[in-house]
Each structure stands twice: as C-alpha cells, then as structure tokens.
Amino acid sequence: xxxxxxxxxxxxxxxxxxxxxxxxxxxxxxxxxxxxxxxxxxxxxxxxxxxxxxxxxxxxxxxxxxxxxxxxxxxxxxxxxxxxxxxxxxxxxxxxxxxxxxxxxxxxxxxxxxxxxxxxxxxxxxxxxxxxxxxxxxxxxxxxxxxxxxxxxxxxxxxxxxxxxxxxxxxxxxxxxxxxxxxxxxxxxxxxxxxxxxxxxxxxxxxxxxxxxxxxxxxxxxxxxxxxxxxxxxxxxxxxxxxxxxxxxxxxxxxxxxxxxxxxxxxxxxxxxxxxxxxxxxxxxxxxxxxxxxxxxxxxxxxxxxxxxxxxxxxxxxxxxxxxxxxxxxxxxxxxxxxxxxxxxxxxxxxxxxxxxxxxxxxxxxxxxxxxxxxxxxxxxxxxxxxxxxxxxxxxxxxxxxxxxxxxxxxxxxxxxxxxxxxxxxxxxxxxxxxxxxxxxxxxxxxxxxxxxxxxxxxxxxxxxxxxxxxxxxxxxxxxxxxxxxxxxxxxxxxxxxxxxxxxxxxxxxxxxxxxxxxxxxxxxxxxxxxxxxxxxxxxxxxxxxxxxxxxxxxxxxxxxxxxxxxxxxxxxxxxxxxxxxxxxxxxxxxxxxxxxxxxxxxxxxxxxxxxxxxxxxxxxxxxxxxxxxxxxxxxxxxxxxxxxxxxxxxxxxxxxxxxxxxxxxxxxxxxxxxxxxxxxxxxxxxxxxxxxxxxxxxxxxxxxxxxxxxxxxxxxxxxxxxxxxxxxxxxxxxxxxxxxxxxxxxxxxxxxxxxxxxxxxxxxxxxxxxxxxxxxxxxxxxxxxxxxxxxxxxxxxxxxxxxxxxxxxxxxxxxxxxxxxxxxxxxxxxxxxxxxxxxxxxxxxxxxxxxxxxxxxxxxxxxxxxxxxxxxxxxxxxxxxxxxxxxxxxxxxxxxxxxxxxxxxxxxxxxxxxxxx
Numbered sequence: 042x043x044x045x046x047x048x049x050x051x052x053x054x055x056x057x058x059x060x061x062x063x064x065x066x067x068x069x070x071x072x073x074x075x076x077x078x079x080x081x082x083x084x085x086x087x088x089x090x091x092x093x094x095x096x097x098x099x100x101x102x103x104x105x106x107x108x109x110x111x112x113x114x115x116x117x118x119x120x121x122x123x124x125x126x127x128x129x130x131x132x133x134x135x136x137x138x139x140x141x142x143x144x145x146x147x148x149x150x151x152x153x154x155x156x157x158x159x160x161x162x163x164x165x166x167x168x169x170x171x172x173x174x175x176x177x178x179x180x181x182x183x184x185x186x187x188x189x190x191x192x193x194x195x196x197x198x199x200x201x202x203x204x205x206x207x208x209x210x211x212x213x214x215x216x217x218x219x220x221x222x223x224x225x226x227x228x229x230x231x232x233x234x235x236x237x238x239x240x241x242x243x244x245x246x247x248x249x250x251x252x253x254x255x256x257x258x259x260x261x262x263x264x265x266x267x268x269x270x271x272x273x274x275x276x277x278x279x280x281x282x283x284x285x286x287x288x289x290x291x292x293x294x295x296x297x298x299x300x301x302x303x304x305x306x307x308x309x310x311x312x313x314x315x316x317x318x319x320x321x322x323x324x325x326x327x328x329x330x331x332x333x334x335x336x337x338x339x340x341x342x343x344x345x346x347x348x349x350x351x352x353x354x355x356x357x358x359x360x361x362x363x364x365x366x367x368x369x370x371x372x373x374x375x376x377x378x379x380x381x382x383x384x385x386x387x388x389x390x391x392x393x394x395x396x397x398x399x400x401x402x403x404x405x406x407x408x409x410x411x412x413x414x415x416x417x418x419x420x421x422x423x424x425x426x427x428x429x430x431x432x433x434x435x436x437x438x439x440x441x442x443x444x445x446x447x448x449x450x451x452x453x454x455x456x457x458x459x460x461x462x463x464x465x466x467x468x469x470x471x472x473x474x475x476x477x478x479x480x481x482x483x484x485x486x487x488x489x490x491x492x493x494x495x496x497x498x499x500x501x502x503x504x505x506x507x508x509x510x511x512x513x514x515x516x517x518x519x520x521x522x523x524x525x526x527x528x529x530x531x532x533x534x535x536x537x538x539x540x541x542x543x544x545x546x547x548x549x550x551x552x553x554x555x556x557x558x559x560x561x562x563x564x565x566x567x568x569x570x571x572x573x574x575x576x577x578x579x580x581x582x583x584x585x586x587x588x589x590x591x592x593x594x595x596x597x598x599x600x601x602x603x604x605x606x607x608x609x610x611x612x613x614x615x616x617x618x619x620x621x622x623x624x625x626x627x628x629x630x631x632x633x634x635x636x637x638x639x640x641x642x643x644x645x646x647x648x649x650x651x652x653x654x655x656x657x658x659x660x661x662x663x664x665x666x667x668x669x670x671x672x673x674x675x676x677x678x679x680x681x682x683x684x685x686x687x688x689x690x691x692x693x694x695x696x697x698x699x700x701x702x703x704x705x706x707x708x709x710x711x712x713x714x715x716x717x718x719x720x721x722x723x724x725x726x727x728x729x730x731x732x733x734x735x736x737x738x739x740x741x742x743x744x745x746x747x748x749x750x751x752x753x754x755x756x757x758x759x760x761x762x763x764x765x766x767x768x769x770x771x772x773x774x775x776x777x778x779x780x781x782x783x784x785x786x787x788x789x790x791x792x793x794x795x796x797x798x799x800x801x802x803x804x805x806x807x808x809x810x811x812x813x814x815x816x817x818x819x820x821x822x823x824x825x826x827x828x829x830x831x832x833x834x835x836x837x838x839x840x841x842x843x844x845x846x847x848x849x850x851x852x853x854x855x856x857x858x859x860x861x862x863x864x865x866x867x868x869x870x871x872x873x874x875x876x877x878x879x880x881x882x883x884x885x886x887x888x889x890x891x892x893x894x895x896x897x898x899x900x901x902x903x904x905x906x907x908x909x910x911x912x913x914x915x916x917x918x919x920x921x922x923x924x925x926x927x928x929x930x931x932x933x934x935x936x937x938x939x940x941x942x943x944x945x946x947x948x949x950x951x952x953x954x955x956x957x958x959x
Contacts, residue, residue, distance in 0.1 A: 042061065042062060043059060043060065043061035043062075043066060043119035043121075043126060043128055044059075044060050044061075044128065045057060045058055045059035045060060045068065045099075045117050045119070045128045045129055046058060046117070046129055046131075047070075047115050047117055047129060047131045047133070049133075050105065050133060050135055050137070053104065053105045053137050053199070054080070054102050054103070054104065054105070055070055055072070055077060055102065055103040055104070055105060055115065056100070056101075056102060057070075057100070057101055057103070057117060058086050058089050058099045058100045058101065059099060059101060059117065059119060059128065060089065060093060060095075060097070060099045061119055061121065063121050063122070065121060065122060065694060065696075065697050066119050066120065066121045066697060067079070067082060067119075067120050067697045067698065067701060068082065068101045068103070068117060068118070068119065068120070069117070069118040069119070069120050069125060069701050069704060069705075070103040070115065070116070070117055070118075071106075071115070071116045071118075071708060072105060072106050072109060072113050072114070072115050072135075073109065073113055073114055074114075074708065075106040075107065075675060075708070075709070076106060076671065076704070076705040076708045076709065077103040077104055077105065077106045078103065078104040078106070078668045078669075078671050079101060079102075079103050079104075079668070079701075080101075080102040080103060080104050081101060081102045082100075082101045083098040083099070083100070083101075084098060084099075084100030084101060084102060085098045085100065086098065086099050086100040105135070105137045106671065106672075106675060107142050107672065107675055108137060108141070108142050108144075108145065108214070109135045109136075109137050111134070111135065111136075112132055112133070112134055112135075113132070113133055113134075113135040114130065114131075114132055115130065115131050115132075115133055116129070116130045117129040117130070118704075120697045120698075120700050120701045120704070121696075121697050121700075122693055122696040122697055122700075123727060124700070124726070124727040124728050124729075125700060125701075125704050125727065125728040125729060126728070136200060136201070136206040136207075137200060141213050141214060141215050141219065141223055141226075142675070142676070143650050143675075143676055143934065145212075145213045145214075146213070146226055146227070146230060146232065146650075146651070146935070147934055147935065148188070148211060148213075149188045149190075149211075149213045149232060150230055150231075150232050150935060150936065151936075152186045152187070152188050152211060153188070153232055153233065153234050154936075155186040157185045157186065157235070157236075158185065158186045158187065158188075158234050158235060158236070159181045159185055159186070159187045159188075159234060159235075159236045159237070159238060160187070160188055160189075160190055160234040160236070160237045160238070160253045161174050161177045161178045161181065161187060161188070161189045161190065161237075161238050161240060162174075162190050162191070162237055162238070162239050162240060162246055162249050162250050162253065163189070163190070163191040163192075163240040163241060163246065164191070164192060164240075164241055164243035164244070164245040164246040164249075164282050165191060165192050165193065165194055165197055165245070165282065166189065166191025166192065166193055166201055166202060166212065166214055167191075167192075167193040167194060167197040167198030167199065167200065167201065167202060167214075168197040168198060168202055168355070168387075169202060169354075169355040169387075170191075170240065170241055171189075171191060171201065171202035171205055172202065172204075172205075172354075172355075172443055173240055173241070173263070173265045173266075173303070173318070173443070174189055174191065174240040175189070175205055175208070175210065175410070176318050176319060176443065176446075177238050177240055177263060177316075178210060179319070179320075179321070179503060180316070180319055180503055180506045180507050180510055181238065181507070181510065182210075182211075183321070183503050183504075183507060184507055187211065188211045188212070188213055188234075189210060189211065189212045189213075190212070190213050190214075190215070190249055190253065191212070191214055191215070191249075192214070192215055192216070192217055192220075192245050192249070193214050193215070193216055194216075194217060194280075194281075194282070195216070196276070196280075199216070200214070201214060203387065203407050203409075204386075204387075204407060204408065204409055204410045204413075205409075205410050206409065207409045207410065207411045207412075208409075208410045208411055215249070217245070217281060220248070220249075221644050222640070222643075222644055222649065223252065224252050225644060225647055225649045226649045226650060226651055227252050227253070228252075229647070229649050229651040229652045229935075230651040230935040232252075232253065233253055233254060233255040233258065234253050234254070234258060235255075235257070235258060235259065236258065236259045236261070236514055236517070236518075237250050237253055237254055237258055237259070237260055237261070238261045238263060238301075238510070239260065239261065239262045239263060239297070240263050240265075241263070241264070241265070241266065241268055242262060242264060242268055242290055242291075242293070242294035242297075243268055243272065243282045243286070243290055244281060244282060244286040244289060244290040244293070245281055245282050247290065247293040256521070257518075257521045258521060259299075259514050259517035259518040259520075259521050260297055260299065260517055260521070261297075261299050261300065261301060261510075261513050261514065261517050262294065262297040262299070262300045262301075262313075263300070263301045263302070263303075263316065264294075264300060264301075264302050264303070264307050264311050264313070265302070265303035265304070265307070265318075265440075265441075266303075266436070266439060266440050267436050267438065267439040267440065268290075269287055269291075270436050271436070272284055272286070272287050272290075273287070298520065299313075299513050299516050299517040299520065300312060300313030300314075300513075301313050301314055301315070301316040301509065301510070301513055302314070302315055302316070303315070303316065303317065303318065303441050304439060304440070304441035304461075304462035304463070305461070305462065305464060305465040306438055306439050306460075306461035306462040306464075307439050307462070309461075310439070313513075314509050314512070314513060315500075315509075316506050316509050316510065317445075317446060317500055317501045317505075317506060318441070318442075318443035318445065318446040318501070319446060319501055319502060319503050319505070319506035320446040320447065320449070320450035320497060320501060320502070320503065321450070321502075321503050322450070322496075322497050322502060323414060323450060323451065346379070347379035347380055347381045348378070348379065348380045348381070348421050348422065348484070348487065348488040349381055349383065349419070349420040349421045349422070350369065350380060350381065350382045350383070350420065350421065350422045350423075350424050350456075350484075351382075351383045351384075351385070351416075351417065351420035351422070351423055351424065352365075352382070352383070352384045352385070352386075352423070352424045352425070352426075352444065353384075353385040353386050353405075353408050353413065353416065353417065353423075353444070353447070354386045354442070354443070354444055355386055355387055355389060356384060356386050356387065356388045356389065356393055356394070356397075357389050357393075358393065359436050359437065360425075360426040360427070361426050361427030361428055361458070362382075362384060362397060362402075362424075362426065362427060363393070363396055363397060363400060364427045364428070365382065365424060365426070365427035365480075366382050366397055366400035366401060366402045367400055368427065368477075368480055368481075369382050369484070370400065370401050372480075372481050372484055372485065376481070376485055378484075378485055378488050378489070379488075380484065380488060381403065382401070382402050382403070382424070383402070383403045383404070383405060383420065384397055384402050384403070384404050384405070385404065385405040385406060385407070385408045385416070386406075386407060386408065387407055388404075413447060414447075414450065414451050417447060417448065417451045417453060418451050418453075420453065421453065421454075421487070422448075422453060422454050422455070422456060422484075422487055423444055423445075423447065423448035423453050423454070423455040423456070424444075424455075424456045425442035425444040425445060425448075425455060425456065425457050425458070426442060426457075426458050427458060427477075427480070428458050428476065428477050437458070437460050437462070438460060438461050438462065439461070439462050440462055441462045441463055442457065445457060445466070445472065445501070446497075446501045448471070449471050449472075449495060449496075449497045449498060449501055450497055450501075452471075452495060452496070452497075453471070454471050454472075454473060454487055454495070455471060455472055455473065456473050456475060456480075456483060456484070456487075457472055457473065457474050457475070458474075458475060458476070459474040459475060459476050469498050469500075470495040470496075470498070471495030471498075473487070535567060535568075535569055535647075535652065536565070536567055536568040536569070536652055536653065536928065537568065537569050537570075537571065537646070537647075537648045537652060537653035537654075538561055538565065538568050538569070538570045538571070538653065538654055538655075538656065538924065539571050539573060539643075539648060539653060539654075539655045539656070539677075540554055540557065540558055540570070540571065540572045540573065540655075540656045540657075540658070541573055541574075541575075541655065541656070541657045541658060541660060542554045542572055542573065542574045542658055543574075543658045543659060543660050543684075544574065545574055545576055545601055545617075547572045547574050547615060548572065548600060548604075548608075548610050548613070548615045549600065549821075549823055549824060550823075550824050550827070551742065551744075551745070551824035551827075551828075551853070551857060552684075552853065553682070553684050553716065553740060553853055554572060554658060554682075554684075555572075555611075555613070555745075555824070556740070556741060556742060556743065556853070556917070557656065557682070557920060558570050558572050558611075558613040559611050559612065559613060559743060559745070560741075560743065560917040560920065560921060561920075561921065561924060562611070562612035562613050563612060564917075564918075564921045565921060565924055565925065565928075569614065570612070570613050570614065571613070571614040571615075571616060571646070571648075572613055572614070572615050572616065573616045573617075573618060573639070573642070574601075574604070574615075574616070574617055574618070575617075575618050575619075575620070575635050575639075575660070575666070576601060576617060576618070576619050577619065577620070577621060578619055578621065600615075601617045602617075604616050604617035605617050605619065610745075610747075611745050611746055611747065616642065618635065618638045618639055618642060619638075620634035620635045620637070620638040621634040634666065634669075635666045635669060635670065636666070636669040636670050636672070636673065639670065639673060640673060643673070649676075650676045650677050650678070650931070651931065651934075651935045652931075653677060653931075654677060654678045654679065654680065654924065654927050654928060654931065655674065655677045655678075655679045655680070656679070656680045656681075656682055656924075657674065657679055657680070657681050657682070657706055657710075658681075658682050658683075658684055659681070659683065659684075659687055659702070659703060659706060667702050667705075668702075668705075671705065671709075674706070674709050675709060678711050678927050678928075678930055678931050678934075679706075679709055679710045679711060680710060680711060680712050680713075680714060680923065680924070680927060681706045681707055681709075681710040681712075681713045681714070682714045682716075683703075683713060683714065683715050683716075683720060683721075683724065683730075684716060685717075685720070685850050686720050686723065686724075686850070687699060688700070700727060700729060703724065703729045703730075704728075704729050704730075707724075707729055707730040707731070707734065710734060711734070711927050711930060712734055712736055712923055712926075712927065713730050713734045713735055713736070714736045714737075714738050714920070714923065715735070715736070715737050715738075716737075716738060716739050716740050716851045717739075717850060717851040718737060719871050720850070720851075721735060721737055736919075736923055738916050738919050738920050738923070739851060739874055739916050740851055740852075740853045740855075740856050740874060740916065741856055741914035741916040741917050742853060742856035742857045742859070742860045742914075743860070743911055743913075743914065743917070744828060744860055744861070744911070745824060745825060747825065761900070762792070762793070763787065763790055763791065763792030763793065763835055763897060764792065764793050764795060764830075764833060764834040764835060765783075765787050765792060765793070765794050765795065765834055765835060765836055765837065765838060765893075766794075766795050766797070766830055766831055766834040766836075766837040766838075766863070767780065767794070767795070767796050767797070767798075767837065767838050767839070767840070768796075768797035768798055768822075768827050768830075768831070768837070768854060769797075769798050769839075769852070769854055770798055770799060771796070771798040771799060771800040771803050771806075771807065772799060772800065772801060772803055774841045774842060774850075775803070775806075775840065775841065775842070776840040776841060776842040776868065777803075777806045777809075777810070778886075779840040779868070779886055779889060779890075780810065780838070780840045781809070781810060782886070782890055783838050783840060783889075783890065783893055784810060784813050784815070784816050785813070786890060786893055786894060786897065787815060787893075787897065788813055788814075788815040790897045791815075792815065792835075792897065793815050793816075793817055794813075794815060794816050794817065795817050795819060795830055795834065796810070796816060796817065796818045796819065797819045797820070797821070797822050797827055797830065798820075798821060799820075799821045800818075800820075827857075828857070828861060831857070831858060831861050831863050832861050832863070834863060835864075835896065835897075835899070836863060836864040836865060836866065836896045837854075837858050837863050837864070837865040837866075838865065838866050838867075838889075838893065839852065839854065839855065839865055839866070839867040839868065840868055840889065841867070841868050841870050842868070842870075843868075843870050843871075851873070851874050852873070852874070855867065855873070855874050855877070855880055856874065856877075858879065859877035859879045859880065860911055862879070863879065864879045864881065864896060865879060865880060865881065866881045866883055866889055866892045866893055866896065867880060867881065867882055867883065868882075868883055868889060869882050869883060869884050881896075
C-alpha cells in the first residue's frame with residue numbers, strides 16, 4: 042500500500058510526498074505523460090508525520106520535465122520491487138520555461154508557414170524588454186499570425202516575464218546555452234519568416250534574427266530605449282548583451298535602415314517612424330474601459346476621499362518614484378489635499394520596495410497583464426515617473442513610458458514628466474506633462490477638478506500602429522534583396538539514427554545492436570547510423586589493467602579509444618563518449634559529464650529532433666546519469682529496445698530504481714521492442730510498459746561483409762578432426778557440470794572443445810575445465826574470429842541453466858550458428874529461439890549428452906558444408922518498418938519540406954555573429 046500527494050509547484054520543482062510500508066518504494070512522477078526526474082527523496086515532512094502518526098521523512102522534489110504553460114496533468118506513482126502502482130493525479134496550472142521544446146518548434150513552424158507570418162524577436166524575454174516586444178506582438182497579432190522569440194538569460198529569469206505569463210501569446214523562448222541546438226533544429230526544419238520585427242538593437246536580437254531569416258526576409262528594427270545606457274549598467278560587463286557588445290551591436294543596427302521608434306527623441310537620433318506603446322480600445326464597464334461607471338475625483342460621491350495615484354510597471358531608481366512619493370506627501374500636507382500613491386510591479390533592486398513603503402507608498406506587488414486594466418480602473422490617475430537624478434538623463438532623454446497607453450486605454454488621466462521623448466504628447470487629451478516645479482499644480486488640479494475620461498487617441502491604438510507597421514514592412518520588403526544579415530544556411534536533409542548501446546562492446550561480438558545497426562545502414566536510405574556508448578575515464582584504466590585472456594574489457598579498450606574519434610564498420614559509425622559521473626562523488630555538486638558531452642556530440646554531427654530518431658537500449662549501469670539524459674531523450678522520437686532484463690543482474694534493493702528507469706524510457710518511447718516474449722510479459726505484468734507501444738521482434742543474424750582470414754592451423758587441419766564450439770558470456774547462465782560432461786565425451790572421441798568468452802568471475806570453473814587437455818580456451822574474441830572458428834566446427838553446444846537471466850533472454854548465438862550452417866544442441870529454457878532446423882533442443886542432461894554423442898558419430902566435413910546465402914530476415918524487415926514509421930511521425934510533426942524560396946547568395950557585410958559558449 043502507498044499513499045501520497047502532489048502539493049505544489051515552485052521554481053520548476055514539483056513538491057510532494059509518498060508513504061509506503063516498503064522502505065524501498067520510490068516515487069515516480071509524470072507531467073502530461075512525460076516522466077519527471079526525481080531530484081530528492083526522504084525530504085523531512087513533519088506535517089505528514091503528524092497526520093499519519095508515524096515518524097519518517099516522506100517528501101520528494103521532482104524536476105518539471107521541460108516547458109509547460111497552462112493546465113498540466115500530474116500523476117504520482119509508487120515503484121517497488123514488483124511493479125509500478127498508480128497513487129494520485131492532479132490538474133495544476135503551470136508556467137515553466139525550460140528552453141525551447143519540440144512542441145515550441147512545431148507551433149512556430151506552423152505559424153511561419155501561414156501567409157503573412159511575422160516573428161517578433163527580443164534579446165531577453167524574461168524581464169521588461171518583453172513588454173515592448175508584447176506591444177509589437179499585439180500590433181501584428183491583431184491582423185496576422187505571429188510568434189514572439191526571445192532569449193531567457195538566467196540572471197533575469199528562466200521563463201517569460203512574469204506579468205505576461207498569463208497572457209495568450211505564442212512564444213518560443215531560448216536559453217543562451219541552448220542557442221546552438223536551436224539553430225540546428227531551426228535549420229533542419231526550415232524555420233524562417235517572411236518578416237522579422239526586431240525589438241531592441243542588442244547583439245542577441247541580431248543573432249536570433251539571422252536564424253529566423255531567409256534571403257528575402259523583410260527586416261524591421263524597433264528602438265524604444267537608450268540601449269547603450271542600459272548596456273553599461275551594473276553587472277553587464279562581459280555579457281553577450283552588455284557593454285562589451287555595444288559597438289558590435291551598433292554595426293548591425295546601422296545596417297538595418299527600416300526602423301520603428303517609440304519616441305520623438307529616438308526618431309530624431311535614429312530616424313524611422315513612431316510606433317507608440319499601442320493598446321486596444323476597451324468597451325464596457327467589465328473591461329475597466331472609458332464607459333466604466335466610477336465617480337470622478339472631486340465629485341460629490343468622492344467628497345473627502347483621497348486622489349488615488351498609481352504606478353504599475355518595473356520599478357527602478359531612474360523612474361524617480363521615491364522622489365515622487367516624497368513630493369506627494371509634501372503636497373498633501375501643505376495644500377490639505379488628500380493624495381495616495383500606490384506602486385505595483387517588480388522592484389529592481391528589491392530593496393527599493395522597502396524605501397517606498399518607508400515614504401508612505403502602498404505596494405501591491407506584480408500585476409499580471411490580464412489583470413492590468415481592472416487594477417488600473419480602481420485608481421484615478423496614472424503616474425509614469427518623476428524627474429530623477431542627473432544620472433538618469435541618458436535614459437529619460439529617449440525613453441517614453443508604456444504606462445501612457447495603459448492609462449489612456451482605461452480612460453484615466455496620466456501624469457508624464459516632460460522630456461525630449463514626450464514633447465510631442467503636448468495637447469493629447471488626458472496626457473498631463475509636468476516638471477518638478479509644475480507637479481504640484483498638475484496634481485492639485487486633477488484632485489479638485491473632475492474631468493471626463495479621455496478616449497484612447499488614435500495614435501495609441503493598435504489599428505494605427507498596424508498601418509505604420511505595414512508601411513515599414515513594404516519598405517523593408519523592397520530592400521530584402523540587399524539582406525543586411527546573413528541567414529542561417531539550410532540543413533543538408535540527411536536523416537540520422539542514433540543507437541545508445543548499454544556497454545563497451547558494440548561492434549565486437551555481433552550483438553543485437555550491431556545487427557540492428559547493419560540492417561538500418563543498408564536498408565534505411567539517406568540515413569547515417571551511429572552507435573554511441575558511454576564510459577567514464579576510469580573505465581579505460583580498468584580495460585587496460587584487465588587480464589587480456591579472460592576479460593572482455595581488455596578486448597574493448599583498443600576500439601573504445603578509436604571510437605572516441607569515430608570509426609566505421611560495415612557501414613555503421615561507432616562512437617565512444619568518455620565523461621565524468623559526479624553523482625556518487627559529490628551529490629551537492631553539478632552532475633557534469635555525460636549529458637553535456639552527448640549534447641555536444643549531437644550538435645557537432647547536426648543531429649536534432651527534426652532529422653533524427655534515437656534507439657535506446659536500457660543504460661542502467663550508468664545509474665543516476667540516465668536521469669540527466671532525460672531532457673535529451675524528450676527531444677527525440679525514441680525506440681526503446683529491451684534487449685534483456687537487467688533487474689536480475691542487480692541486488693533486489695536496486696530493483697525499484699531500475700524499474701523506474703525502465704518505466705521512464707518506456708514512457709518517453711514511441712515504440713518499445715522486445716526480442717523475448719517472456720521478458721515482454723514480465724514487464725507488462727510490472728506495469729513498466731503500455732501494451733499499445735509493444736512490438737515483439739525476435740533476433741536475427743546476418744554475418745558481417747568483412748570476414749576474418751583463417752589462420753594456418755585451421756587451414757592445415759585434417760577433414761576428420763572433430764571440433765566443437767561454445768561461445769558466449771561465461772560469467773552467467775552456464776551449466777558447468779553439463780559442459781564438463783560434454784567435454785568428456787568430446788575428449789573420448791579425440792575431439793576438441795573450443796570455449797570463447799569472457800570469464801572474469803568464473804575462474805575456478807574454467808580452471809577445472811582446462812585441466813582437460815582437449816579444452817581450448819580462446820578468451821573473448823571478435824565476431825569475425827568467432828565466425829571463422831564456427832565455420833570449421835562440426836557443431837556447437839549451448840548448455841544454459843534455467844534462472845532469471847536465461848528465462849527472460851533470447852540468445853543471439855543460436856541465430857549466428859544457424860547462419861553459418863552449424864548444428865547446435867541447446868538446453869530447453871523458456872527464452873529460447875526455436876526458429877531453425879539446426880537447433881536441437883534437449884529436455885534434460887541425459888538427452889543433451891545423447892544428442893552430443895549422435896553429432897560426434899556423424900562423419901560431417903565442415904569443409905563441405907556450404908550454407909546458402911542468407912535471405913533478408915523478416916525480423917529485420919519488421920524492425921526497419923518500425924524505424925520508418927517513427928521517421929514518419931517526425932516528418933508529420935515538422936512537415937519537412939524544401940525551403941519556400943530559392944536560396945540566394947546574400948550580400949555579406951560582416952561575418953556571422955558569434956554565439957555565447959555554454
């Protein structure tokens with residue numbers, strides 16, 4: 042029995058608790074069907090202890106699995122040594138950005154392919170630059186399909202700017218460390234827009250524009266602030282967007298001649314057409330618009346009440362709100378006019394809020410954009426700022442507040458400091474320009490003389506702003522043939538299949554991974570097939586020091602090192618990735634290593650979700666590193682090949698952890714393939730895999746095209762010599778008593794028993810066997826060498842014992858022996874493949890030995906046994922069909938098509954922008 046709950050989500054973490062009678066039970070979380078990485082378990086929860094009346098620590102933290110905006114279905118499961126059990130489900134509102142996702146790209150691509158689509162690009166969407174970008178988005182989205190693209194630098198926030206999180210806006214948000222991957226993904230699917238409206242001339246804006254442009258893209262640059270002054274702010278030195286990038290960004294800015302600007306002073310400096318912080322017109326009291334029935338200040342209904350002044354936005358020192366608060370308190374005291382000031386929004390620095398409260402200001406925190414008009418409707422006057430210190434002059438000279446449009450939208454008068462940026466607002470109804478000396482007069486007049494609510498001026502309306510945008514777009518379209526930025530080149534269109542193998546022997550033994558890789562390389566056209574295996578630096582040391590004659594590790598070491606730079610065998614590319622696993626050494630430190638190295642590998646080979654699929658073999662030996670790989674697995678359409686059952690390889694105490702990892706991979710997979718019906722049924726019984734995803738595809742064997750030459754001893758042997766083979770892993774499943782009895786019979790006929798395989802853990806059993814002079818031990822061998830021996834042997838033996846391993850596995854060696862025409866005697870175990878007439882199944886030891894005696898009595902000459910050319914196995918064809926079906930889902934997801942426009946050579950004025958190094 043297990044009980045538990047999902048409590049809440051904060052900072053991308055799922056908080057909950059799970060209690061079970063079995064201490065080994067661990068939680069398992071999914072969000073919208075995607076498995077979440079469990080960060081911590083046994084977190085103290087005293088409230089749960091009190092409620093249950095028991096002592097213990099039952100809390101856990103789980104990481105949100107990628108970006109999620111809106112209602113999420115969250116499910117809690119309990120995993121024990123037997124199965125996965127459902128515990129609890131909750132529907133929760135979530136707003137979390139974890140970098141762009143395949144879903145983001147799908148949505149962006151669908152929008153980009155609509156007629157007239159526009160990309161709004163901003164250098165950072167995690168704080169207030171997103172406010173102006175949202176204005177541009179609203180201007181376009183009122184008439185045309187649009188997507189807002191922006192970076193999210195961690196120093197500002199990991200998700201969309203908080204006031205906009207509840208708004209219905211199409212976004213694709215990218216973390217700088219993911220930008221290289223975004224470029225590859227966007228290039229692979231041909232993501233580009235006919236028009237890009239760039240918000241704020243900072244270097245990241247131009248870099249992102251390059252990715253989203255094609256040679257005929259119309260480029261418009263929007264300038265609404267003195268970006269150079271902001272770029273020199275505290276903490277910006279060395280940042281991609283900061284002071285060190287100002288001059289380079291200016292070069293790109295000056296090459297974009299079509300511009301929109303937010304103020305008259307910016308127009309005087311940079312040219313372009315003015316596009317206000319436009320707003321939509323509101324109708325009806327429920328919207329808080331001009332028709333809202335609220336008594337005006339100074340009216341009889343408001344007799345004696347204070348004039349309520351409000352500021353809602355990003356609160357920074359240069360906006361002079363602290364000075365405004367002091368001035369308002371002085372005016373109220375001297376003129377006996379009750380006035381209050383309320384400030385809402387985000388405070389930067391946070392200590393500014395305490396200073397304002399100390400000056401008599403009411404603070405109301407962040408106001409979501411969806412609540413802004415209703416909140417403003419509760420006040421009388423909007424204040425956009427106050428003339429501040431001399432140090433703010435560079436900013437205030439050009440900046441015009443978006444609060445002006447907010448106020449006019451809801452029919453409120455707005456107090457605006459007079460500056461070069463606001464001079465052209467003189468005479469607009471509802472806008473009251475002031476200076477320090479005239480602030481008192483303007484405030485008192487508004488408090489004593491009620492005025493009708495002004496309507497939203499046309500210049501601040503979305504239709505007027507859209508008309509300006511269209512004029513700018515037409516101008517930019519005419520100049521597009523002289524593209525000022527170099528668009529990203531298109532992808533080469535090659536498909537990729539990446540097989541993640543579970544140990545260090547891919548390419549050596551003809552294992553299932555090699556069979557799959559060979560077939561796919563031959564039959565799946567225009568696909569590059571890569572087998573990737575992970576290892577730690579100490580693994581190479583283990584391989585080097587291992588006993589050469591008994592350890593597979595020693596055989597692997599040479600190829601592992603060669604795979605670091607990539608090798609090709611039988612048309613398959615083999616790779617090793619060596620990295621550190623820091624989980625066990627320092628749990629508090631960063632888990633740097635495999636995930637980062639694998640991500641870099643994928644990027645360097647242009648492998649992305651839009652052109653590739655992954656075939657994953659369970660990597661349980663890597664432990665917690667598998668959890669670090671989850672963000673990568675989530676990006677790709679995945680096939681999970683459950684080649685064996687690794688539960689029985691480990692202590693029972695580790696079973697819940699491994700069952701959870703099996704379930705994780707199966708939840709992420711498009712298809713789950715088993716080669717053993719028994720293994721499939723055992724995992725179904727444990728609720729590890731959904732039945733709808735299952736495919737049963739038994740083993741097959743096709744010999745490699747390259748063959749090892751026979752050595753001189755084999756070539757010179759007599760035709761009547763008797764040679765018998767056993768090959769495979771000697772450490773597990775071997776019935777040594779039966780093998781010894783087989784060896785005795787072979788020896789009695791003057792034959793030789795050839796034993797091939799790793800034997801690190803069975804030295805005593807092997808030592809006993811080798812006391813017989815007719816037992817030859819070859820150690821672990823390469824596939825081609827094993828085939829050379831097999832082709833010269835009279836028959837093979839497979840004396841397996843019945844245990845958890847043999848019951849759930851389907852030995853591939855049966856297929857290998859059949860492929861070279863080699864008869865083989867096998868013990869009857871449930872997982873056995875009985876597909877060949879060369880397979881002789883023995884029910885017990887006596888029958889096994891009887892079959893061996895019969896084969897020994899035959900006078901077969903292996904030289905005369907020529908197996909027919911192998912036909913393409915139906916199992917291999919079935920596997921290729923699954924792979925093509927998964928590629929079809931990739932194609933449908935991204936609707937991969939050639940670029941809409943012919944690629945033209947752009948005019949290259951600068952080299953491509955350098956991106957930040959993650």
